[in-house]
Amino acid sequence: xxxxxxxxxxxxxxxxxxxxxxxxxxxxxxxxxxxxxxxxxxxxxxxxxxxxxxxxxxxxxxxxxxxxxxxxxxxxxxxxxxxxxxxxxxxxxxxxxxxxxxxxxxxxxxxxxxxxxxxxxxxxxxxxxxxxxxxxxxxxxxxxxxxxxxxxxxxxxxxxxxxxxxxxxxxxxxxxxxxxxxxxxxxxxxxx
Ligand SMILES: [Zn+2]
Ligand SMILES: [Zn+2]
Numbered sequence: 001x002x003x004x005x006x007x008x009x010x011x012x013x014x015x016x017x018x019x020x021x022x023x024x025x026x027x028x029x030x031x032x033x034x035x036x037x038x039x040x041x042x043x044x045x046x047x048x049x050x051x052x053x054x055x056x057x058x059x060x061x062x063x064x065x066x067x068x069x070x071x072x073x074x075x076x077x078x079x080x081x082x083x084x085x086x087x088x089x090x091x092x093x094x095x096x097x098x099x100x101x102x103x104x105x106x107x108x109x110x111x112x113x114x115x116x117x118x119x120x121x122x123x124x125x126x127x128x129x130x131x132x133x134x135x136x137x138x139x140x141x142x143x144x145x146x147x148x149x150x151x152x153x154x155x156x157x158x159x160x161x162x163x164x165x166x167x168x169x170x171x172x173x174x175x176x177x178x179x180x181x182x183x184x185x186x187x188x189x190x191x192x
Contacts, residue, residue, distance in 0.1 A: 013026075014026070017030070017031050017032035017035055018030045018035075019031055019035035019039075020032060020034070020035055022034075027124045028124050029124045031124075033126075036120065036124060036126060037126060037128075040120045040126060042116060042117075042126050042128050043116060043128050043130045045089050045092065046086060046089045046090060046093070046116075046130075046132070047089060047132065048130065048131070048132050049132065049133050049134070049135070050082070050085045050086060050132060050134045050135075051134060052081065052082065052085070052110065052134050052136055052137070053138075053139040054136050055068060055138070055139060055140055055141040055144055057140060057141070057144035057147075057148075058141060058143065058144055061078065061081055062141070063081055064084075064085075066142075068141045068143070073105060073110075074100045074102075078100075078110070079100065082110060082112055082132070082134055083095075083098060083112075086132065092118065093116040093117065094116060094117045095114065095116055096115040096127065097113075097115040098112060098113070098114050098115070099112070100112060100113070101113050108135060108136040108137075109135060109136065110134040110136060111131055111132070111133050111134075112132045112133075112134070113129065113130075113131055114129070114130055114131070114132060115127065115129045116128055116130075146186075159172065
């Protein structure tokens with residue numbers, strides 16, 4: 001018996017793309033890269049926009065939930081902060097490269113160029129480059145807020161005890177010092 005190639009026999013070892021018929025080296029999806037890319041968007045589900053909060057007073061960026069960090073434009077720290085915002089959605093792809101695209105410092109925009117890879121249909125790996133844009137929103141951090149408005153406070157605590165000795169209060173004082181809470185305390189007032 002003899003193997004007779006069919007009439008549309010492609011170049012040796014090649015197959016035809018099941019979508020457009022272009023001869024291609026075989027791959028698990030049997031599709032050319034163009035057709036695969038047209039069918040699959042591996043960046044689906046990754047937000048292309050986000051926000052970062054920036055305190056103009058002390059020039060720090062908010063690292064949620066409550067840390068403010070100092071970092072310059074296009075720094076590694078700022079890159080990490082931006083990536084953290086979309087971290088969950090990046091778990092489904094492999095992050096190959098990430099970097100900033102230059103934006104005018106007064107534009108209040110940060111642009112990140114990301115390259116990701118993902119295995120699609122039976123082991124074929126696709127790579128995609130895309131941009132995520134962040135809007136820089138100004139927000140005064142708590143430290144600056146406290147300096148700005150002298151009477152800014154989050155909580156008032158009143159402690160009462162009817163007794164002749166002050167032992168409990170001394171103990172409380174030690175606890176406050178131990179946990180360094182006095183640093184963020186505005187005022188401690190004794191009332192008879
Ligand atoms: Zn094709
Ligand atoms: Zn600040």
